[in-house]
Amino acid sequence: MSNVFYRKLGHALPKIVRAKGVYLYDEHGKRYLDACGGAMVTSIGHGVEQIAEAMATQAKKVAYVNGTAFTNEPVEALAAALAAKAPPGVDLAYFLCSGSEAVEASLKLARQYHVERGDSARTHIIARTPGYHGNTLLALSASARPHYKAVYAPWLLDVAMIDAPYPYRAGPLGEAAPAMTGEALEQAIQRIGAERVAAFIAEPIGGSSTGASVPPPGHYARIREICDRYGVLFIADEVLTGAGRTGKFFALEHFKDRMGQPIAPDIITLGKGLNGGYAPLSALIAKRTIVQTLERGKFGGLVHAQTYSHHPVAAAAALAVLGYIEQHQLVERAASTGLALLKAIRSGLSGPGASSIVGDVRGIGMLAAVELVADVKTKRPFPRSAKLAETLVATAREQGLVLWPNVGHADGVNGDLVLIAPPLTISNEETGELVGLLGAAVEATVAALPRNAREDTHERTHAG
Ligand code: PLP
Numbered sequence: 001m002s003n004v005f006y007r008k009l010g011h012a013l014p015k016i017v018r019a020k021g022v023y024l025y026d027e028h029g030k031r032y033l034d035a036c037g038g039a040m041v042t043s044i045g046h047g048v049e050q051i052a053e054a055m056a057t058q059a060k061k062v063a064y065v066n067g068t069a070f071t072n073e074p075v076e077a078l079a080a081a082l083a084a085k086a087p088p089g090v091d092l093a094y095f096l097c098s099g100s101e102a103v104e105a106s107l108k109l110a111r112q113y114h115v116e117r118g119d120s121a122r123t124h125i126i127a128r129t130p131g132y133h134g135n136t137l138l139a140l141s142a143s144a145r146p147h148y149k150a151v152y153a154p155w156l157l158d159v160a161m162i163d164a165p166y167p168y169r170a171g172p173l174g175e176a177a178p179a180m181t182g183e184a185l186e187q188a189i190q191r192i193g194a195e196r197v198a199a200f201i202a203e204p205i206g207g208s209s210t211g212a213s214v215p216p217p218g219h220y221a222r223i224r225e226i227c228d229r230y231g232v233l234f235i236a237d238e239v240l241t242g243a244g245r246t247g248k249f250f251a252l253e254h255f256k257d258r259m260g261q262p263i264a265p266d267i268i269t270l271g272k273g274l275n276g277g278y279a280p281l282s283a284l285i286a287k288r289t290i291v292q293t294l295e296r297g298k299f300g301g302l303v304h305a306q307t308y309s310h311h312p313v314a315a316a317a318a319l320a321v322l323g324y325i326e327q328h329q330l331v332e333r334a335a336s337t338g339l340a341l342l343k344a345i346r347s348g349l350s351g352p353g354a355s356s357i358v359g360d361v362r363g364i365g366m367l368a369a370v371e372l373v374a375d376v377k378t379k380r381p382f383p384r385s386a387k388l389a390e391t392l393v394a395t396a397r398e399q400g401l402v403l404w405p406n407v408g409h410a411d412g413v414n415g416d417l418v419l420i421a422p423p424l425t426i427s428n429e430e431t432g433e434l435v436g437l438l439g440a441a442v443e444a445t446v447a448a449l450p451r452n453a454r455e456d457t458h459e460r461t462h463a464g
Contacts, residue, residue, distance in 0.1 A: 019046030022423050022430050024402070032397065035422050035434050036404035040207070040240050040367070043273035044324045045423040051278045051320045058316035067310035074315035081322050082285055085249045087264035092291045093283050094302065095310045099239035099271030100134025102282035103201070105304050106267045107138050110199035110233040113290050116297035119231070122198040125157070126188050126232075128164035128179075130209035130409040133201060133237050142201055144209065146412055162188045164206065165215035168360045168371060169379065169410065175216045182222030186230075194230040199266075204251040207240035208406045211369025211417040212362050220255040220263045227266075233290070236265035239282065240367075243273035244325055244424060247335030247365030254364070266290060276324075279317035330424040337424070338365040341431055345370065345420065348435035353446030357388075368420040370438075374454040381414040386453045388445070389416035395448075396441035401434065403441075 006013060014026040022045060024032040034042060044051070058074055065072055075095060083091035096102050107125060114122040127133065129144030140149060141157040144164075149156060163179035170177050178184040189197050204220065206213035227234040241251035248254055250268065257263055264287070271282035294302060308314075325331060342363045349358045349370065359373035372389065374382045382388045389405035396403045409415040422434060 021045045021047065022426050022434075030400065032400050032402050033422075033430065033434055033437060034402045035420050035438070036402055037273075037421055037423055038277060038402075039272070039404060040245065040419065040421040041272045041275075041277040042423050043243055043245065043276040044321055044328075044330065045425040046277075048276075048278075048324060050324065051276070051317055054320035055279065055313050055317050058313050062312050064312065066307070068305070072310070072312040072315070074312050074319050075310045078283075078315045078319045078322070081319065082270070082283060086268060086285050087262045089289065090264050090266075090268060090285055090287050092288055093285045095315060096282045096284070096306060097280040097308050097311075097314070098134070099237075099269065099282050100136040100139045101306065102239060102269040102271055102284045103133045103139040103142070103235075103237060104136045105302065106235050106237075106269055106284045106286075107142065107199060107201065108304050109267060109284065109286060109290065109294075109302055110235065112297075112299070112303060113233065113293050114198050116293050116299075119195075121196050122231075124160060124192050124197045126160045126162060126185065126192075126197060126200045128202050129161040129412075130166070130206075130415075131161075131164050131203060132207060132209045133203075134239075144412075145408070147408060160188050160192060164202075164210050164213070165219060166206065166210045166213045166409075167215075168213065168362065180216055180219065182219050182226060185223060186226045189226065189230045189232060194232070197230065197232045199233040199235055200227060201235040201237055203237050203241065205241050205246055205254070205364060205367070207367075208404065208419055209409055211371060211406060211409070211419055212364060212367045213369075214254070214362075214364050217255065220252060221257045224257060224263050224265075233266040235267045235269065237269045239269050239271035240273075242268070242270040243322075244331035244334050245273050245365055245367050245421065247331065247338055249331055251364075274321065275314065275318045276321040278321060279311075279314040281311070281314035281318045283318075325424070328425065334365040334424045337426065337431075338363060338368070340428070341366065341420070341422075341426075342368055344431055344435045345438065348439040349442060351439055351443050353443040354439060357382075357446055358442070363420075366421055366424050366426075369417050370420070370442075372416040372418075379410075381410040382416055382453060383455065384408070384414050386416075386449070388453075389418060391448070392416075392418060392441060392445045395445050396437065399437055399441055399444075401437035401441060403438070 018025040079093040127142040133139045162184040268285045275281040360371040393405045404419040
């Protein structure tokens with residue numbers, strides 16, 4: 001009887017009426033432990049009053065001004081706070097609402113930068129598979145999600161895809177594989193023609209698509225060198241990993257160049273954890289030199305207009321979230337608690353059922369993933385028809401645990417993993433509860449597996 005056009009049709013969704021810390025409560029009083037912060041969003045926990053107060057105060061002062069005519073206090077302060085955290089020279093922040101919008105605007109910025117320099121043949125984008133950058137058409141074009149793209153394929157751009165660094169599935173070459181060293185990018189640039197490539201976009205550490213996969217230490221030094229050599233802009237998509245999730249403010253900080261210096265991307269995108277779910281706010285942070293090229297150029301700014309960009313109340317929320325992260329040292333906490341979380345997940349998944357399907361448990365900071373396979377020795381995934389990740393997530397939710405599923409990463413069709421990315425504030429006791437619920441949900445999922453669920457994936461796939 002509802003008038004809501006739900007995101008999932010044909011399922012009744014529990015109605016959440018209250019949330020505090022790591023817990024959600026539905027209208028019947030059922031409690032859920034939010035082990036993935038919604039969609040890796042809730043960085044500081046639910047129901048933090050000082051964020052709500054900061055938003056209310058700003059809404060009373062100035063709720064909205066248009067970014068073409070005015071600036072405002074929280075936007076100025078938030079931009080300064082982000083510039084202080086980003087590598088030197090990457091210090092101009094442009095605010096939008098969603099991660100997809102930040103990616104969309106970053107790719108447009110890369111294109112406009114080249115056009116303004118008179119280098120307008122640079123039309124190509126290179127991205128990685130598996131990888132995800134959002135759902136607006138340009139961001140979706142740069143995403144390797146066949147099941148999201150199929151219907152809209154005629155409207156999407158042709159973005160060149162290279163293999164993502166994915167240690168668990170790197171194959172026999174291991175760290176020497178071109179995807180792992182970074183050479184895959186140089187090969188793609190040479191194949192397309194360097195003078196035609198505008199930008200390379202990548203998640204510095206795998207988000208939902210490769211589930212917390214961490215490239216080898218020298219990877220981004222090589223990526224930076226390749227981008228510099230060919231004049232290609234490097235966009236680090238930190239929508240999921242940014243704002244402390246991985247135990248550094250930016251995931252790219254885990255990597256250094258050959259001189260031990262931080263690696264500066266040309267553009268960084270942020271979203272999710274930056275606002276912690278309190279307001280829809282995302283950002284791109286660009287190198288000042290790139291923006292100066294636009295300032296001297298034909299249009300006097302980025303040719304990209306959105307009514308709700310640079311929004312005062314959304315910026316006030318993010319500023320308060322950043323303040324909370326600093327006040328409680330949550331980035332440092334994510335690094336140390338993350339290690340304990342990973343250890344606890346591993347021991348929580350040592351039961352007989354779990355041992356038969358858990359192929360890998362990996363993570364960095366408070367971003368962890370459990371990859372599920374039909375055969376732990378060969379890493380053969382379950383056939384997609386088994387819907388393993390979806391079944392596990394539904395079973396867990398029934399038992400009061402919220403997990404994030406991802407599918408298709410093993411070969412574009414098959415592959416099941418769940419992400420565990422709780423609020424950075426989670427306590428030891430809550431971690432214990434999370435792991436207990438996770439173990440029970442995995443055991444229940446294995447116990448309910450149909451007898452033919454582990455049949456050869458490829459036979460099943462080819463047979464349709
Ligand atoms: N980029 C990355 C790395 C993401 O993980 C996501 C969302 O999951 C996006 C971009 C898109 O963000 P949004 O869903 O806020 O549009």
